[in-house]
Amino acid sequence: MFSTTWFKSALLSLLFLVILLGTWHLATLPKAEAQGANDEYAKLMGKGAKKSDGFPTPVQFGEAIARNLAEPFYDRGSNDKGIGIQLGHSLARVGLGFVLAMLLAIPLGFVIGMSPLIYRALDPFIQILKPISPLAWMPIALYTIKDSSLSGIFVIFICSVWPMLINTAYGVAAVRREWLNVAKTLEVRPLRKAFLVILPAAAPTILTGMRISMGIAWLVIVAAEMLVGGTGIGYFVWNEWNNLNLTNVMFAILVIGVVGMALDLAIGRLQKFVTYVE
């Protein structure tokens, strides 16, 4: 067991982690404070009290993680909810935006993939809209949609539709000629051909597109929520930033990373079902 790649890589990962934590600890060692400020002034300046700003030490960070995870579902008012509730809101928005994007991207991708004419016609639009950042879409969305939660979902939709669209188009266009010819020989009707030949053939590429889109959707939701506020992990980051509480901001970042990884793994699992060996 000790010589397998899995074990060796795990050991190396652990080593990297230890080096990271060690460097962090050394970088945040407390410096000697200049004494001599008078007592009352010092008290007003918060000396002696536990200041929550500034870069935390690894131990403080660990404490913050424990504190936040201890009661993940608390609700102390409309602006102060536990991390579990905030994550729930974010995931709901991502889910909705992503499903909407899927509903548009996959059928449209099919059409584009099967028809070079439509592909050429839509290409300029796709290329121009693709690189636009979600934060740039936000004001337009707010102005026209006039509802901040719908605007957030729209922004997720408009940013995560492109990878799925392009990958679906590519996957469909790259289906092997032989299979299409066999289908033609067998006089398969177009709809059956789409579902039974093209879809399974293009599925791995489509799912790769979905995986990328999910990553983008998760990225976008944090930015959108910081702007729009209310609930969600992005709002949590922004609220803690208001308090210049870097520790909680870093905790939120860690959570964002872990959840992003989980979402990616989930789609990766799905991918396994549709891969085939030619």
Added chain:
Amino acid sequence: MSAFDNPFNSKVRLGAAACTCGKHANQAEHDATSAVSDEPVSNDIDTLNHRVIESALMRALFPQDATRRRFIEAVGSSTAMAAIASVLPIGALSAMAQDKGPLEKKDLKIGFIAITCATPLIMADPLGFYKKEGLNVQLMKTAGWALIRDKMLNKEHDASHFLSPMPLAISMGLGSSAQAMDVATIQNINGQAITLANKHKDKRDPKQWKGFKFAVPFEYSMHNFLLRYYVAEHGLDPDTDIQIRVTPPPEMVANLRAGNIDGFLGPDPFNQRAVYDEVGFIHLLSKELWDGHPCCAFGTSEAFIKENPNTFAAMYRAVLNAAAMARDPKNRSLIAKVIAPPNYLNQPETVIEQVLTGKFADGLGNIKNVPDRADFDPFPWQSMAVWMLTQMKRWGYIKGDVNYKAIAEKVFLATDARKRMAELGHKAPAGSYAKFKVMGKEFDPATPDKYLASFAIKKSA
């Protein structure tokens, strides 16, 4: 100058910040130094409510404060009260202001920005003022002033915390589509400061600020106008000699730390927070620029007021009562404790306490004691609206001619009772405008254009 002073007392100067005997800088000092104060300070909510209505009426009837005082001295205050009451239904007005009609809408969403300016509307939640009026209010912390504006335009929020010039700007369609917004009360007066980075400890003369970068929270804000006014008075042109950027307040402290900006004129608690985090020091409190300047307002759209008059009256009463409680220095520590948690301001309690009590560390090693560093006076003065309009015109935010009085009057509701009076068939008296001083220069609301023309530095039209 307060809505809560007794207007039937000939010694009270309604227009000025001075005290009743005239020897002290403000009423608080007067009360502190005189063993027996002339007026028993009343904190009874109903009395204060009456005072606001009476005060408004008296100011409306006697725009010149000196006339009012002479009138009362001549006939005596009880005769004055009776005389006025026979002509105008003060009792009915007070009753109307207290009128608890059935609420059209009980569940409300009120937007706010997490700064101490919004203290009255924030503290009304944990201290139960909204509940007492039968309202179920959800306070929505909002990410920035642009979103406050958007959420009000979208009707996602029923009422909101505004920067005082914003309802004016939105009603006029500046920087957004035009929608009639009204100010119900001014939330706070003073409460801002110019904070500079620690490296500028020796550059306290504004003439040395050429090339500095400053941050303000929003274009249409008292901060922008006061900063421009201050540097212009010291000979710098704010459009060419310094850079003014719009930055959200929490980022002001972060930017100061990173050296992106040299200073900011921003709302508390971020000035105190900059001192607490040892990145800056407080150069000048905004109260030293214009004592009693309005900062933030509590307002809503005209449509909301028309459709939900009773709900609006209930909200108004709740915020008014909260402001009355916030005025009393005794309550400030309690209020600091109650609004500090993450659900509201999300700041360390000591920072907020220093802002509200006025006993604070200034970042240069001194402890200062300025009790009305931040104060809460809910009465929107139309004259302030007119001043803001002149400044907007001065710096080119409004082009062309402006009918100052008409706009200001419309947007700043002097008192909800005035509208009610009109409905009852009584002719509402013309609004009264007090003259006031900004940085030693007097502003007469009757002649706004003359004031505008008197400035050497302004944006050429």
